[in-house]
Amino acid sequence: MSEKIEMIECPVTLSYNFSAGAAPTRFLRGMKDGRLTGQRSPLTGKVIVPPRGACPESGLPTSEEVALPDTATVITFTIVYLPIPTSKLDPPFVVAKLVLDNSDQTFILLVSGCANEDVKIGMRVKAVWKDQSEWDYSMDNIAYFEPTGEPPVDIEALKTRRLAEARQYIEKKAGSK
Amino acid sequence: MREVAIIAYAQTPLVRDCGSKNDVELVMEVVHAVKKQLNFTNKDIDFFCSGSCDYLGGSAFAFVNALDALGAVPPINESHVEMDAAWALYEAWLKIQTGHANTALVYGFGKCSQGDLPDVLTLQLDPYYTQPLWPDSISLAALQAQALLDAGKITEADMARVVQQSRANAKAKPTAQLKGDFTVEQLLAEPKLVSPLRRHDCPPVTDGASAVILATREVAERFHKRNAYITGIDHRIESHQLGTRDLTDSLSTRLAAAGAGVAKGKVDIAELHAPFSHQSLLLKQALGLDDSTKINPSGGALAGNIMMSQGLSNFGEVAQRIIKGEANRGVAHATSGACLQQNLVAVLEGK
Numbered sequence: 001m002s003e004k005i006e007m008i009e010c011p012v013t014l015s016y017n018f019s020a021g022a023a024p025t026r027f028l029r030g031m032k033d034g035r036l037t038g039q040r041s042p043l044t045g046k047v048i049v050p051p052r053g054a055c056p057e058s059g060l061p062t063s064e065e066v067a068l069p070d071t072a073t074v075i076t077f078t079i080v081y082l083p084i085p086t087s088k089l090d091p092p093f094v095v096a097k098l099v100l101d102n103s104d105q106t107f108i109l110l111v112s113g114c115a116n117e118d119v120k121i122g123m124r125v126k127a128v129w130k131d132q133s134e135w136d137y138s139m140d141n142i143a144y145f146e147p148t149g150e151p152p153v154d155i156e157a158l159k160t161r162r163l164a165e166a167r168q169y170i171e172k173k174a175g176s177k
Numbered sequence: 178m179r180e181v182a183i184i185a186y187a188q189t190p191l192v193r194d195c196g197s198k199n200d201v202e203l204v205m206e207v208v209h210a211v212k213k214q215l216n217f218t219n220k221d222i223d224f225f226c227s228g229s230c231d232y233l234g235g236s237a238f239a240f241v242n243a244l245d246a247l248g249a250v251p252p253i254n255e256s257h258v259e260m261d262a263a264w265a266l267y268e269a270w271l272k273i274q275t276g277h278a279n280t281a282l283v284y285g286f287g288k289c290s291q292g293d294l295p296d297v298l299t300l301q302l303d304p305y306y307t308q309p310l311w312p313d314s315i316s317l318a319a320l321q322a323q324a325l326l327d328a329g330k331i332t333e334a335d336m337a338r339v340v341q342q343s344r345a346n347a348k349a350k351p352t353a354q355l356k357g358d359f360t361v362e363q364l365l366a367e368p369k370l371v372s373p374l375r376r377h378d379c380p381p382v383t384d385g386a387s388a389v390i391l392a393t394r395e396v397a398e399r400f401h402k403r404n405a406y407i408t409g410i411d412h413r414i415e416s417h418q419l420g421t422r423d424l425t426d427s428l429s430t431r432l433a434a435a436g437a438g439v440a441k442g443k444v445d446i447a448e449l450h451a452p453f454s455h456q457s458l459l460l461k462q463a464l465g466l467d468d469s470t471k472i473n474p475s476g477g478a479l480a481g482n483i484m485m486s487q488g489l490s491n492f493g494e495v496a497q498r499i500i501k502g503e504a505n506r507g508v509a510h511a512t513s514g515a516c517l518q519q520n521l522v523a524v525l526e527g528k
Contacts, residue, residue: 010309012300016235016292021199043248052245053201059219059248061205 023053023062028137034129038103040064045166045173046104050139070127072098072145073153075106079116094119098145104162109139113146122152181273182397182404183525185211185390186493190352191481194290195384200229200239203286204246207388211282215390215400219248222390223278225255226269228262228285229485232297243286254278261285261450262387263488263511263521269391270410279393285486286386294382294484302515303417314452314515315379319371321424321516322455326373328425331458333373337364339454340377340479347476354381354481380452380482387483387490405496405507405525411436412521417514424516430463433522437508441524444470445504448491450512452478464508464522474498488512488521499527 020028023039027050030037038047039062041055047066048055055062077096080089094116097106111119113128125145135141187210189195189203204227212218225247231239240257247253258264262285269281295313302308325331338361347356359377367375397404413429413436415422422428434440447470451457457479461472473480475494478487488511495507504527511521 008309012308014232014235014292014297014300017290018234018236019197019199019288019291021202022197023202024199025197052242053199054205054245055248056245057248057250059205059208059246061202 021053023051026065027051031139031141032135032137034132034135034141036068036070036100036127038066038068038100040066040169043170045169046162047102047166048105049100049103050107066102068100068102070100070129070142071148072100072125072127073155073158074111074119074121074123074125075099075155076121077111077119079119092116096125096145098125099158104166109142110144111146112144118147120152122155124148124150124153179274179276180394180406181270181391182394182406183389183492183496184392184397184400184404185214186387186497187211187214188352188387188483188490188493189385191354191381191383191385191483193354193382193384195288198288198384200234200243200286200288201245203288203384203386204243204284204388207286207386208246208282208284211388211390217280217390219253222280222282223254224269224272224281225253226257226262226265226272226281226283228258228260228265228283228489229287230259232292232300233287233289233294233484234291260485261488261511261513262486263450263492263509264412264513266389266391266489266492267410267412267521270407273391273393280396281391282388283391283489284386284388285483285489287484287486288384289382289484290384298515307417307419315371315374317419317515318379318453318456319374320419322373322378322453324424325455325459330425331455333365334361335458336378336454337361339451339457340364343454343457343473343476343479346474347480350475350480352481353476354383356476356480374453377479378454380478381480383481383483385481385483385486387486387493389489389493389496401500403500403502403527405499406528408524408526409437409439409441410521410523412511412519414514414519417518419515422516422518425459427459427463427517427520430460430510430517430520430522433520434464437522437524439508439522439524440465442506442526444508445506446471446474446495446498447508447510448473448475448477448494449508449510450478450488450491452482452487452512454479456512456517459517460510464510466508470508471504492523492525495525499525502527
């Protein structure tokens, strides 16, 4: 009598060549040189970073590049206490939604360089870049963001100001045509 | 039944690798193109529906990312199927039938060059008994072709003639991926890839996207004097257990063809979604078509096969020819799954 088989393991593995896209490629080329580059929506005037190719509000391609500083504001954050499989990060750590200065879209990055308990909504932060020898076509070139020590920002006021600036940009563009 | 017509169609060039373009950039191309054909803005479109598969690029929720291409502010009414976009068209057609929409934009996309497509397609199989054996899509199609040869229903020369016709028809389509003049002898002299299939019996791997706009008669008549109306549509599925199916027949196609009313009139053209050459012969028989029907004037899937949007493209190809007056009545077909597991059949008529 042959052995009774109760379980077999069938691993599923597929490998892919990921293509970021034409617009994200321009962003990632900037990262390789230590530059953050947003792209402006031709409809709303908002600056999108990281760009994916289209302004999600209008569906139009974002072709105009906008150089951005590496300073940002914390919009919201969470403290992660559980280890994440495949992540080298040692909990607890802070994951925050940041909006880079002069841009209009949040993205998720690490905040460190202070006690986790001291991270606050509206906190001003600045990128801590890895050593230039480690730079690649990747967001990972920024190790994390750390507090600048500047006074906190009222994010509602920031939002209002950014929206007004985007509107002004579009009006100015329409006027110059 | 409300009368629903296909009033706009766009497709990206059919290419092996579209380079650095991502899903959003592919979708933007066709969505903007169909809207431009009619001078439509999102205000003119009551419903958006798409078909795609996240396994093609290996990234979860890729279909949500692709929504960036639509412009969803102010909010749009939108849905997605993890199927060929022909099934998204079916959903949009139903939405119009219920009276909840008068117009719909349907699109599908596939950037297949990112993975090993025949292996990726293995993951659509039954995960308990079939998938762990890793039969890829070409090997399964080869089993079906061999079954058809063994049953004496087709010959290898018949298969080569399908390829010859596809390559010849595709010459009229500037964006086709594979085209040209070949003789049956030339094709039969090629080595086997997975016996009995030769490389040319298999579909090319194609990156691309396509889109159509559907509209009720009231809207359609504003744009074309003559429109391509969907007068019948049905889809059926067979068991996922390959062993329980008769692979030398396509029962689901027969049922869907009866449901769509293919036999109710003369069929001038048919765009069949037959990724493998032998499947074209099988489908022609299951649909009850004879030599008076021009099969795959676009070249079909052998000339370029955008995974998840080839079936939808067939609707566009048939509609385009009806609107131009090249045909009065046509069949658009879409398939999904291994060895023609699921089939959708529609009849389009010019009025």
